[in-house]
Amino acid sequence: MPILEVENLSVSFKQYTGLKQKTHKVISSLNVTLEAGEILAVVGASGSGKSLLAHAILGILPRNASISGVIKYAGEELTPDRQTVLRGKEIALVPQSVNFLDPLMRVGSQVRTSVKNGNAVSVQREVFERYHLRQEVEKMYPFQLSGGMARRTLLSTAMVSGAKVIIADEPTPGLDPDVIKEALNNFREVADNGCAVMLITHDIESALNIADKIAVFYAGTTVEVAPVENFKGHGEEIRHPYSKALWRALPQNDFIPIPGSQPHPSSLPAGCLFAPRCVMATTECRQVQPEMRKLRGGMVRCIHAT
Numbered sequence: 001m002p003i004l005e006v007e008n009l010s011v012s013f014k015q016y017t018g019l020k021q022k023t024h025k026v027i028s029s030l031n032v033t034l035e036a037g038e039i040l041a042v043v044g045a046s047g048s049g050k051s052l053l054a055h056a057i058l059g060i061l062p063r064n065a066s067i068s069g070v071i072k073y074a075g076e077e078l079t080p081d082r083q084t085v086l087r088g089k090e091i092a093l094v095p096q097s098v099n100f101l102d103p104l105m106r107v108g109s110q111v112r113t114s115v116k117n118g119n120a121v122s123v124q125r126e127v128f129e130r131y132h133l134r135q136e137v138e139k140m141y142p143f144q145l146s147g148g149m150a151r152r153t154l155l156s157t158a159m160v161s162g163a164k165v166i167i168a169d170e171p172t173p174g175l176d177p178d179v180i181k182e183a184l185n186n187f188r189e190v191a192d193n194g195c196a197v198m199l200i201t202h203d204i205e206s207a208l209n210i211a212d213k214i215a216v217f218y219a220g221t222t223v224e225v226a227p228v229e230n231f232k233g234h235g236e237e238i239r240h241p242y243s244k245a246l247w248r249a250l251p252q253n254d255f256i257p258i259p260g261s262q263p264h265p266s267s268l269p270a271g272c273l274f275a276p277r278c279v280m281a282t283t284e285c286r287q288v289q290p291e292m293r294k295l296r297g298g299m300v301r302c303i304h305a306t
């Protein structure tokens with residue numbers, strides 16, 4: 001049984017322009033599962049809904065968001081009450097924004113309150129050493145930290161939490177290459193010890209080095225979930241045209257960008273969300289949004305994928 005299951009998740013925001021109220025669907029019928037011991041890398045363009053998925057799982061979406069669909073943790077529905085109990089303990093977030101640190105608490109204490117096993121002070125000092133944070137940093141307040149130091153503090157907090165699920169939302173930008181390597185190795189280590197890791201990242205290359213599966217997001221939905229081994233060569237084994245395009249646009253591949261851009265939530269097309277940019281699109285694609293279906297040991301949302 002997967003430790004985390006997201007089934008047909010949709011997230012909408014109410015927005016007012018003058019007196020008119022409009023609802024924007026920013027995530028639609030998104031499906032993803034996470035098994036204990038595995039790293040799932042989530043990739044996709046900016047604005048494709050990656051952070052909102054993380055926030056929906058943690059139960060920290062803004063008040064004007066409404067959601068439908070089901071999120072399950074260990075086989076049981078993750079209700080708002082359960083989210084409050086499990087947050088930071090069994091399900092930990094490494095947030096994309098460093099503003100998640102408590103501005104009024106010394107960072108050493110913040111990390112110590114998350115320590116699950118062992119002596120809080122020594123565990124905090126060990127993890128700081130691992131992430132190259134000098135001992136005097138523990139006495140500092142968040143405003144005294146550089147962006148990189150704040151990020152390493154957030155990583156430390158998740159790593160000492162003993163959580164069964166870690167959701168890391170872009171945990172490494174701006175960090176030194178050796179710290180990035182350390183962090184990625186740590187994710188692999190905790191996963192090998194049974195933790196499930198969702199690694200949201202723009203760094204597809206690193207994701208491919210440590211992840212087991214890749215989920216590709218486009219315009220608020222999953223277009224493909226594939227074993228990492230499929231991402232090689234010219235991408236022949238990749239199922240969805242958008243994932244293929246993403247793969248080919250990498251510098252080490254052919255570096256071929258595709259024309260057009262991801263649609264804005266206020267103007268989503270009627271059928272397949274990728275159809276307007278897809279060379280394979282047919283009339284049917286422009287009419288009905290395809291369901292996620294099983295294909296060659298992965299999942300794809302495209303009627304033409306083989």
Ligand SMILES: Nc1ncnc2c1ncn2[C@@H]1O[C@H](COP(=O)(O)OP(=O)(O)OP(=O)(O)O)[C@@H](O)[C@H]1O
Nearest residue numbers: 013026045046047048049050051052053062096265
């Ligand atoms: N509070 C909000 N109100 C209205 N729309 C929002 C809100 N937060 C996010 N959105 C919209 O939801 C969509 C998905 O945002 P999200 O932050 O999940 O993207 P992302 O994939 O994490 O992008 P990035 O890679 O840039 O972090 C975007 O179109 C964004 O503008």
Ligand code: NI
Nearest residue numbers: 050051052096
């Ligand atoms: Ni994000």
